[in-house]
Structures are given as structure tokens and as C-alpha cells.
Amino acid sequence: MFEVRDKDLAGRIGRLKTRHGVIETPYLFPVVDPRRQEVSLDELRSLGYNAIITNAYFLWKNRREEALNRGIHSLLGFDGIVMTDSGAYQVLQYGSIDVSPREIVEFQSSIGVDIGVILDLPTGASKDKKYAEHTVKETLRRARDASRIAVQGETLWVLPIQGGRFLDLVERSAAEASRIPGYSIFALGSPTPLMERYVFSLVVEMIHRARIHLDPSRPLHLFGAGHPMLIPIAVAMGVDLFDSASYILYARSGRYLTEHGTHRLDELSYFPCSCPVCSKHSPEELREMDAYERTRLLALHNLHVVRRVLGEVKQAIREGRLWELVEAYARSHPALYKAYQAMAGKGSWLEAMDPRVKGIVKGIFLYDCLSIMRPEVTRYRLFIKNTYTPRIPKDRILVLLPGDPEDKPFTASSIYYEARSLYGEAHYVFYTPFYGVVPQELDSAYPLSQYEAPVNPCRSVVREMVRDIGSYVERFQSAYKGIYAAYSPRLKWSLNACRSLSAKYNVRCVKL
Numbered sequence: 001m002f003e004v005r006d007k008d009l010a011g012r013i014g015r016l017k018t019r020h021g022v023i024e025t026p027y028l029f030p031v032v033d034p035r036r037q038e039v040s041l042d043e044l045r046s047l048g049y050n051a052i053i054t055n056a057y058f059l060w061k062n063r064r065e066e067a068l069n070r071g072i073h074s075l076l077g078f079d080g081i082v083m084t085d086s087g088a089y090q091v092l093q094y095g096s097i098d099v100s101p102r103e104i105v106e107f108q109s110s111i112g113v114d115i116g117v118i119l120d121l122p123t124g125a126s127k128d129k130k131y132a133e134h135t136v137k138e139t140l141r142r143a144r145d146a147s148r149i150a151v152q153g154e155t156l157w158v159l160p161i162q163g164g165r166f167l168d169l170v171e172r173s174a175a176e177a178s179r180i181p182g183y184s185i186f187a188l189g190s191p192t193p194l195m196e197r198y199v200f201s202l203v204v205e206m207i208h209r210a211r212i213h214l215d216p217s218r219p220l221h222l223f224g225a226g227h228p229m230l231i232p233i234a235v236a237m238g239v240d241l242f243d244s245a246s247y248i249l250y251a252r253s254g255r256y257l258t259e260h261g262t263h264r265l266d267e268l269s270y271f272p273c274s275c276p277v278c279s280k281h282s283p284e285e286l287r288e289m290d291a292y293e294r295t296r297l298l299a300l301h302n303l304h305v306v307r308r309v310l311g312e313v314k315q316a317i318r319e320g321r322l323w324e325l326v327e328a329y330a331r332s333h334p335a336l337y338k339a340y341q342a343m344a345g346k347g348s349w350l351e352a353m354d355p356r357v358k359g360i361v362k363g364i365f366l367y368d369c370l371s372i373m374r375p376e377v378t379r380y381r382l383f384i385k386n387t388y389t390p391r392i393p394k395d396r397i398l399v400l401l402p403g404d405p406e407d408k409p410f411t412a413s414s415i416y417y418e419a420r421s422l423y424g425e426a427h428y429v430f431y432t433p434f435y436g437v438v439p440q441e442l443d444s445a446y447p448l449s450q451y452e453a454p455v456n457p458c459r460s461v462v463r464e465m466v467r468d469i470g471s472y473v474e475r476f477q478s479a480y481k482g483i484y485a486a487y488s489p490r491l492k493w494s495l496n497a498c499r500s501l502s503a504k505y506n507v508r509c510v511k512l
């Protein structure tokens with residue numbers, strides 16, 4: 001039903017099969033309201049959106065007989081993939097709705113939706129832990145109750161994970177949800193107020209806590225998170241599906257979405273975009289249009305941006321560059337940077353999720369103190385720390401050489417040739433920011449010479465490097481006849497490293 005085609009970090013490109021076709025993930029379902037739809041379903045389709053989401057509760061309330069007689073696809077005039085939400089959002093807004101959980105599940109099944117959601121009890125932004133606990137228990141009870149319907153038929157069913165800001169409850173909810181049969185997709189409620197207040201780091205924590213307990217063979221949907229700037233990091237943490245009404249709600253209030261934030265149409269002199277809408281019109285022209293047409297065009301632009309970001313994310317997954325994409329997006333807003341820090345803090349989890357071999361292998365870009373957390377670097381440093389042992393003849397000396405990020409591979413660098421002419425046969429081990437130590441025999445292994453990094457990185461990266469060399473010397477010093485550490489005045493960090501080594505161990509510091 002769900003097939004993973006490619007992976008990077010916890011993100012993946014997948015294919016979700018439904019009765020009305022295949023969804024390539026990551027994907028965002030545009031929210032459609034049949035009562036008011038400025039962008040037609042045909043237009044959505046031509047923009048690449050072959051799956052939409054609409055509200056089953058409104059249909060049940062206002063057009064029940066028609067929906068039951070005609071089926072959802074004929075009623076909407078759409079032969080693509082239709083997902084329905086069950087009214088949980090209305091529960092959040094109005095407290096309760098006049099349909100039972102079982103009725104709305106049976107209704108979705110009878111009108112032939114491709115993907116249906118049980119009527120969950122959302123935790124929302126509740127700060128009351130007792131209430132949050134109640135929403136977890138009640139949603140799980142309803143999920144068990146609907147499980148009999150979910151295991152039959154061709155509709156794919158979504159089981160929402162509750163708990164909100166209480167991360168222990170999110171974990172418990174996810175762990176128990178995984179044991180209930182019949183559900184093909186999990187969903188995480190992202191409390192709208194957190195999104196509106198830009199508390200993205202908490203959303204990252206919530207996704208992480210849910211993901212560690214959920215079956216990885218089933219996709220994870222993030223409810224109501226449609227701002228394009230949040231998509232890369234959510235995907236990197238393991239989200240496959242999104243839904244959002246932002247494209248149209250923002251358009252109605254004259255807001256223009258970009259990858260890096262939101263603009264008000266009133267404040268724009270130029271469009272920073274080249275989609276068909278922005279190529280044909282100026283902000284001024286749009287401001288002068290009647291409200292309906294303006295909303296329509298802004299919505300089309302917003303949909304273009306979301307599609308562009310999804311494409312960018314998928315290509316980054318293909319190339320193993322999702323970390324770098326998240327890093328670049330993180331500069332859009334301090335709240336997003338904080339979320340990126342939260343993601344970097346899950347480095348070892350991401351390392352375990354990250355595939356070792358990728359389809360396309362490209363060099364990696366390392367920037368700052370957080371780049372050291374990326375899986376490729378973490379994995380290599382763990383290998384050196386836990387597995388690597390030098391295989392060298394007795395009576396060799398160890399020569400520690402600074403590895404210059406701008407002179408790679410290190411075994412072809414000028415400093416290496418110079419050292420060889422001085423010390424001849426020796427075991428040469430490079431020390432370099434980010435990777436720590438690189439023994440000469442590993443120099444050509446990916447990605448030790450396939451990377452770009454600043455020559456003088458931030459202090460914490462240098463500290464980690466000094467720690468790595470220290471632990472190397474500590475473990476293997478008895479295997480060598482003597483130890484020399486060279487420094488180069490060009491590489492500021494090499495003198496510090498040299499000094500700290502000679503102060504602690506029997507290491508001779510020399511200038512090269």
C-alpha cells in the first residue's frame with residue numbers, strides 16, 4: 001500500500017496506493033470546501049494536486065442524501081483521490097458536533113472516500129494534562145471501535161495521535177495506536193495555536209516522539225501544517241503527508257506565501273516569484289482587481305509555492321541533501337532556526353534512520369556548529385571512536401597532520417608531501433574540523449574528501465576535534481614508537497590542537 005522509494009534523514013519519497021490512483025509523498029492535500037471554492041478542482045489537478053481533502057461532517061450535515069446516492073467523487077466532480085476529515089476541527093471550535101463517531105465513519109465509507117479519518121477527540125492546544133489524557137484515551141477507544149469497519153473495504157483509514165504539548169502522552173498515544181489493526185496512515189494533530197505562534201520547535205519534538213513509536217512502513221500525516229517554510233523540516237523528521245487550507249485562507253486575507261515567510265499583498269512592490277501568476281501580474285495589478293479574482297490568483301500562487309517546495313524536498317532526498325535544505329530554510333525565521341536546533345539535537349536518532357547508501361552521492365556542505373550533528377559526520381566519528389583500529393607495522397611513528405578543508409584529498413595535499421619528505425614511512429593521521437581524525441588509509445572514503453567547509457569553523461567544532469584527537473592518542477599511543485603533531489600557521493585551529501596535545505600527552509609539536 002505504501003512503498004518507500006528513497007530516504008534521507010527520517011524523510012522519504014514514497015508511493016501511497018489508493019482506489020483512485022497513487023499519491024507520491026511527501027504530499028500536501030489542499031483543503032477543498034464545495035460551498036466556496038475560488039480555485040476549481042480542475043485547476044488544482046493541473047497544478048499537480050491529484051488528491052484533495054474535504055470535510056465529511058459538512059457533507060453529512062448539509063448534503064447527506066445526495067452524497068450517499070451519488071458518491072463523493074461524482075458530488076465533487078473530481079475523479080482524483082479524495083480524503084475526508086471527520087469534523088474533529090469543528091469539535092475543537094464548537095466543543096461538540098451532532099454526529100456519533102461510528103455514524104461519521106460509516107458515512108465516509110458509504111460515500112466511497114479513498115482516505116477517511118475517524119472522529120478523534122483533538123487535544124488541540126490544551127494546557128490541562130488531565131484533559132489531554134482524556135483525549136488520548138477517548139481517541140484510542142474510538143479507534144478500536146472503528147477498527148472493525150477499518151479492516152474491511154477499500155478506504156484507507158487514518159488514526160490520529162493525540163497528546164498535544166504533553167510529549168509523554170504523544171508517545172503513549174503513538175505506541176498504543178500502532179497496535180490497533182485496520183489503519184494505513186497515522187496522523188499527528190499539530191495544535192494550530194502553536195503554529196500561529198511559530199512554536200515550531202515543539203512541533204519537531206512532537207513529530208519525533210510520535211515517529212519513534214510508529215510503524216515506519218505506514219505514512220505519517222501532519223494535520224493543518226501548510227506553511228511551505230515548515231515542510232522541509234517536518235519531512236526530515238518523518239512526516240509524509242500534510243493538509244492545509246492556508247493557500248486559500250491566506251489568499252482571502254491578502255497574504256502571499258513564500259518559502260521563507262508570508263508577505264501582505266499591500267506591502268509588496270515586486271513579486272519574488274516567477275510562477276505564471278507572478279510572471280503575468282504586478283502586485284499593483286492584483287491590488288486593483290476585484291476581491292474574488294485577487295483571491296483566486298493569490299491562492300494559485302500559494303499553491304505553486306507549496307508545489308515548488310515539495311519538489312525541492314524530493315530532489316534533496318534524492319541527492320541526500322535534505323539536511324542542507326533544512327539548514328538553508330532555518331535562516332528564514334529565528335523560530336525555524338530553533339526548530340532546526342531541536343532537529344540537530346536528534347542527531348543520533350536521525351543517524352539510525354538515515355540510509356548508508358544513497359542513489360545519487362554528492363559532496364556534503366558543512367557550515368557551522370550544528371552541521372557536525374548531521375548523520376554522515378556523526379556516523380563517521382562513531383566509527384572512529386568505537387570500531388577503528390590502526391593496522392600498522394611495529395616501530396612506526398605517528399604523525400598527526402592538519403587536514404586543510406581547502407586542500408583535499410588530504411593525502412594529496414602540500415602539507416602531506418612536506419611531512420613525507422621529513423618523516424618518510426610513518427602512519428599519517430589527519431586531524432580536521434567536523435570529522436575529527438582521518439587516518440591516511442581512510443582518506444578516500446566517502447564523504448571525507450567530498451565536502452566543503454569553512455577553513456576556520458566555529459569554536460565548538462574545533463573543541464570537538466581536539467577531543468577526538470585526544471581520545472585517538474589515548475587509545476593508540478602504545479602502538480607507536482613516537483608521536484609528532486604538526487601545525488600550520490595558516491590553519492589557526494591547528495596550533496591550539498598541537499599545544500593541547502603536547503601539554504597532555506607525550507607528543508612533539510612541530511611547525512610545517
Ligand SMILES: [Zn+2]
Pocket residue numbers: 271273274275276277278279301304
Ligand atoms: Zn508566484
